[in-house]
Amino acid sequence: MxxxxxxxxxxxxxxxxxxxxxxxxxxxxxxxxxxxxxxxxxxxxxxxxxxxxxxxxxxxxxxxxxxxxxxxxxxxxELVLFEIIRVGHERVLSFVQDPAIMALEGSADRLRGIVSAYTIWHARHHVAARVCQIELNGLTAEHYEEILELRHRTNGFFRDAVARGVGDGSFADVDVKRVTRAMLSLSIDLVRWYRLDGPDSPEQLGDFYAELALKLVAK
Missing domain, CATH: 1.10.10.60 (Homeodomain-like)
Known part of the structure; x- marks a missing residue:
């Protein structure tokens, strides 16, 4: 919007x-x-x-x-903004690290679960997520550094999931960093246009983006 x-x-x-x-x-x-x-x-x-x-x-x-x-x-x-952005980043990281997802043994199944969960969270909370992504420049330098650390943890979690599949032969030998960035961007970008009263539910969009993510690493 x-x-x-x-x-x-x-x-x-x-x-x-x-x-x-x-x-x-x-x-x-x-x-x-x-x-x-x-x-x-x-x-x-x-x-x-x-x-x-x-x-x-x-x-x-x-x-x-x-x-x-x-x-x-x-x-x-600014502290109101920091509370919103900090909670948003903490919640989404916790959501994708759900024990049920982490228990999935196959690299493809786990990546599918992670991307689906990440997308679902951003769709369900698309207004707060928009603030989390777009208003970072409103934070103080100290608060920005704290959020940056959370973002690094999230990015690293995704990279590990892709690297795991590359390492065990489930995925093609892709550029892990670039592919991970593309996957994250898919889910984050929806905060610009998504509406809960639109044609796709968060779960439907999660399934769709998860399949797109697997195509990015397919052999």
Whole structure:
């Protein structure tokens, strides 16, 4: 979705079907209800208008609070963004490292499971995932480095899955780094256009992208 240049009310954002996903399920349980609602509002605002164009007033009004209310729960707007991006990266990495997927012995089956799970997660949480991918430049240098480490771990996990198949002869002798980047890009790119009310469910898209990934390594 292209960045909107006009300003929209909190109600506009809440009712926009393009901004509906399962992001409200992401937040840490130890956070209070108001904090979780603020994060959900921030996801919509950042996804629609970008981090820098979003004000603390926008975020607070999304949950019916005064502009100053956000600072009671988060010291800064940047820390709201950091919480969203950090949780998003941690959740998706945990999702693809599901024990059921890791228990798959065949390299092709395991790669299929990993790519499918990665795609499903990004589709289910496509609005939050858009913020995680596009608004990284809003982070402080320290917070960016922390997220970068999580991204390296995710990339390494995918590379290991591809290298495993190359090593045991299940896959062609491909350029592991380049192929891995292509697989990750497939799933990440959907955050620009995916809608939960569209023709493909997250699971259908996961199956489709998983098969595309296997074609990238087929002999």
């Amino acid at each position: 292209a960045r909107r240049q006009a300003r929209f009310t909190a109600q506009d954002l809440a009712d926009d079907p393009r901004l509906r996903d399962h992001s409200p399920d992401l937040w840490r349980e130890e956070l209070g209800q108001v904090q979780r609602k603020l994060l959900t509002s921030a996801v919509r605002c950042f996804a629609a208008n970008g981090f820098h164009a979003t004000t603390t007033r926008d975020i607070a009004e999304g949950v019916g609070l005064s502009p100053a209310a956000l600072y009671v729960h988060f010291p800064s707007k």
